[in-house]
Amino acid sequence: MRGLATVPSYVVMQPTTLCNLDCAYCYLPFRAADRQMPVAVAEAVAASVNRWASTDRFSVVWHGGEPLAAGRERLAALMAPFGPEVEHHVQTNATLIDDAWCEFFARHRMRVSVSVDGPRERNGERVSRAGRPAYDRIVRGVAALRRHGLPFSALAVVNDPSPGRATELYDYFLDLGCEVLGVNIEETEGVNTRDNAHDAPAVTGFWAELVSAWRRDPRIHLREVEWSLRYAGAVLDGTADDLLPSRLDPIPTVAYDGSVVVLSPELAGFTDPRYGDFSSGSVLTTPLHTILAAAERTPWVGEFIDGVEACRSSCPYFGFCGGGHAANRYFELGRFDGTETEHCRNSKIRLLEGVLEHARDHQSPGA
Ligand code: SF4
Numbered sequence: 001m002r003g004l005a006t007v008p009s010y011v012v013m014q015p016t017t018l019c020n021l022d023c024a025y026c027y028l029p030f031r032a033a034d035r036q037m038p039v040a041v042a043e044a045v046a047a048s049v050n051r052w053a054s055t056d057r058f059s060v061v062w063h064g065g066e067p068l069a070a071g072r073e074r075l076a077a078l079m080a081p082f083g084p085e086v087e088h089h090v091q092t093n094a095t096l097i098d099d100a101w102c103e104f105f106a107r108h109r110m111r112v113s114v115s116v117d118g119p120r121e122r123n124g125e126r127v128s129r130a131g132r133p134a135y136d137r138i139v140r141g142v143a144a145l146r147r148h149g150l151p152f153s154a155l156a157v158v159n160d161p162s163p164g165r166a167t168e169l170y171d172y173f174l175d176l177g178c179e180v181l182g183v184n185i186e187e188t189e190g191v192n193t194r195d196n197a198h199d200a201p202a203v204t205g206f207w208a209e210l211v212s213a214w215r216r217d218p219r220i221h222l223r224e225v226e227w228s229l230r231y232a233g234a235v236l237d238g239t240a241d242d243l244l245p246s247r248l249d250p251i252p253t254v255a256y257d258g259s260v261v262v263l264s265p266e267l268a269g270f271t272d273p274r275y276g277d278f279s280s281g282s283v284l285t286t287p288l289h290t291i292l293a294a295a296e297r298t299p300w301v302g303e304f305i306d307g308v309e310a311c312r313s314s315c316p317y318f319g320f321c322g323g324g325h326a327a328n329r330y331f332e333l334g335r336f337d338g339t340e341t342e343h344c345r346n347s348k349i350r351l352l353e354g355v356l357e358h359a360r361d362h363q364s365p366g367a
Pocket of ligand 1: 312321339348
């Protein structure tokens with residue numbers, strides 16, 4: 001794996017910077033402001049995306065702010081330039097989902113992922129702008145999805161990973177009825193400067209327990225655990241080198257104003273005296289495929305690629321991790337060519353160690 005691919009596997013779009021919630025761990029800098037994406041931005045992105053989607057499966061992920069805060073009419077106008085073969089996904093806090101939104105999702109064959117952190121008492125960080133808990137509204141939104149028979153994924157943020165939490169979390173999502181679950185240990189990034197250092201055995205124990213909970217009833221695709229098991233299987237088969245793509249997926253985020261930030265959506269909206277606004281260009285002046293063809297020349301991206309090479313030569317977990325995420329390096333280390341971060345310890349190294357701990361604990365005697 002060397003350098004950036006020029007064709008991404010998906011594009012992230014920010015229809016509005018606004019979010020109707022104000023979660024304590026949110027990284028978004030402008031979530032109280034309603035800066036809306038003009039249709040001209042979507043048209044420019046679609047000109048490249050429709051080409052890519054004509055030869056391969058391709059997704060657009062509507063992310064925020066809270067994308068549903070843009071309203072159905074505006075979201076439909078932004079989606080209209082994309083061809084019928086493009087798959088649309090939305091990452092939402094679920095609080096605005098009602099029957100009308102469910103009809104919208106069904107009509108546009110939109111795949112929905114909801115953000116919820118587990119049972120009510122684990123959602124204390126998810127609050128409205130007035131500081132009121134959002135949990136009841138989240139659950140009402142999920143109930144609407146279920147009423148309409150719409151499959152959905154879920155994304156949970158965990159801020160105190162430890163054994164005991166994992167079983168509770170997994171059982172909750174089994175009841176909630178999601179098809180896929182992603183588990184993010186809270187990250188220090190964007191405007192969230194809270195410390196994310198945790199006790200190593202506790203985090204490893206959390207992941208090990210999550211594997212146990214999943215293996216008891218693997219009805220949900222558990223993203224992180226399935227990645228790790230696939231990697232462990234490939235190591236045993238001697239095919240682990242084939243798992244990483246030959247070049248990094250640039251995963252462009254197109255901000256509301258058309259500026260394009262590659263690799264990490266979390267960098268959009270920030271500026272730095274050394275790196276400027278992190279943008280590789282604007283789709284309002286340059287086609288997206290042209291921006292991506294030159295994205296490696298964006299100064300911070302070159303520094304990040306150096307960091308990935310440093311990981312390759314120093315970290316035994318590189319074959320699984322591929323070098324981590326740009327935003328975690330920047331917000332934790334202040335630059336892009338460092339290697340280990342608290343994020344990669346929590347969510348890559350201890351994840352893999354947790355899977356191994358589970359395997360050791362469940363080895364058959366004499367094996
Ligand atoms: S686990 Fe951390 S140090 Fe290792 S390859 Fe990933 S980002 Fe780099």
